Amino acid sequence: MSRFLTLGIESSCDDTSVAVIEDGYKIRSNIISSQIDLHQKFGGVVPELAARSHLEAIGPIYQLALKEAGVTIDDIQLIAATYGPGLVGSLLIGLSFAKGLALSTQIPFIGVNHIEGHIYANVLGHPEIKPPLICLTVSGGHTDLLWMGKWGSYQILGQTTDDAAGEAFDKIARVLGLGYPGGPYIDKIAKGAQDDLEFVKKGNLTNTYNFSFSGLKTAVINYIQHQKQLGLELNVPRIAASFQRNVVIQLTAKLFHAIEKYDVNTVLLSGGVAANSLLRESCRNQTTRLGKQLFFPELQLCTDNAAMIAAAGYYHYLHAGPGDLDVTAEPNLKL
Numbered sequence: 260m261s262r263f264l265t266l267g268i269e270s271s272c273d274d275t276s277v278a279v280i281e282d283g284y285k286i287r288s289n290i291i292s293s294q295i296d297l298h299q300k301f302g303g304v305v306p307e308l309a310a311r312s313h314l315e316a317i318g319p320i321y322q323l324a325l326k327e328a329g330v331t332i333d334d335i336q337l338i339a340a341t342y343g344p345g346l347v348g349s350l351l352i353g354l355s356f357a358k359g360l361a362l363s364t365q366i367p368f369i370g371v372n373h374i375e376g377h378i379y380a381n382v383l384g385h386p387e388i389k390p391p392l393i394c395l396t397v398s399g400g401h402t403d404l405l406w407m408g409k410w411g412s413y414q415i416l417g418q419t420t421d422d423a424a425g426e427a428f429d430k431i432a433r434v435l436g437l438g439y440p441g442g443p444y445i446d447k448i449a450k451g452a453q454d455d456l457e458f459v460k461k462g463n464l465t466n467t468y469n470f471s472f473s474g475l476k477t478a479v480i481n482y483i484q485h486q487k488q489l490g491l492e493l494n495v496p497r498i499a500a501s502f503q504r505n506v507v508i509q510l511t512a513k514l515f516h517a518i519e520k521y522d523v524n525t526v527l528l529s530g531g532v533a534a535n536s537l538l539r540e541s542c543r544n545q546t547t548r549l550g551k552q553l554f555f556p557e558l559q560l561c562t563d564n565a566a567m568i569a570a571a572g573y574y575h576y577l578h579a580g581p582g583d584l585d586v587t588a589e590p591n592l593k594l
């Protein structure tokens with residue numbers, strides 16, 4: 260049987276990525292060019308620098324992705340590119356490149372929602388995953404608890420009312436003087452550290468599916484300032500580990516409340532924060548105890564990459580055919 264090859268293109272934030280995947284789930288190549296070094300000194304993504312860097316990177320990364328997959332553009336049957344949400348200047352680079360390519364080659368094109376891409380990252384290597392399922396999507400820009408009755412249909416149970424989970428990790432890492440993006444630094448420094456600090460009063464975590472991280476963030480910042488005022492040395496690993504535990508407790512409390520209420524057997528984690536080792540371990544322990552199936556993407560596939568965009572594009576194409584070449588960048592696109 261001939262293989263169906265999808266070319267994926269992702270440029271919504273600060274990673275330029277192009278991938279080739281086979282039959283919707285096998286990765287032939289997934290080249291990711293990160294701009295971390297460019298933005299590190301600013302402690303966050305600078306939109307103008309990001310767009311310029313995408314423009315320089317996209318051509319070479321595209322060539323590399325085809326080469327590593329051992330194919331030419333003539334072998335590709337579908338081009339899938341992120342059209343939102345994200346930074347408009349960044350989105351436009353990848354999207355315009357993809358549409359130009361589709362127009363000149365007559366290869367079908369499909370625009371992909373970046374958040375859906377994160378969810379479909381789970382299918383890469385696991386085509387057996389089937390709804391109904393509950394998915395927790397936690398990234399630098401999103402914290403969504405979703406019930407999916409079938410692929411492509413999303414019921415949002417809860418969202419963050421303030422900061423996204425990843426955003427909170429990044430902010431606390433910054434005040435602790437750790438690097439950017441902060442999640443991986445906090446994860447690493449927290450390993451084996453004391454995690455006993457309670458920054459906020461324990462409230463009822465299951466009275467709503469919505470999340471909130473700004474109270475915790477402010478409490479951690481106040482604690483740090485207070486320690487400094489007292490002339491005390493900061494125990495960075497202990498603060499990082501306690502903060503991380505607080506975030507994970509909130510995420511898992513709501514996730515498992517939803518799993519019980521909706522009585523699903525399949526649970527997905529997705530987005531950059533799904534790379535967090537405590538979140539993965541805590542979900543693994545709880546799903547094992549409940550006899551549920553848990554999936555999370557490989558570490559490299561949790562954060563932004565084009566293979567997940569190709570996967571989401573492929574399944575939409577299978578069910579509804581190609582998308583429209585008129586699609587434009589939508590910075591605030593929702594699920």
Ligand code: KG4
Pocket residue numbers: 272377397398399400401424425426428429440441442443446530531532533534535536561562563
């Ligand atoms: O999904 P992603 O690459 O980009 C967005 O779509 O936002 O997520 C990036 C976010 C950053 O906030 C980063 O700090 C966080 O994911 N992150 C982590 C870890 N790895 C990445 N947060 C906690 N623990 C990690 N190991």
Ligand code: ZN
Pocket residue numbers: 373377398399530531562563
């Ligand atoms: Zn993302």
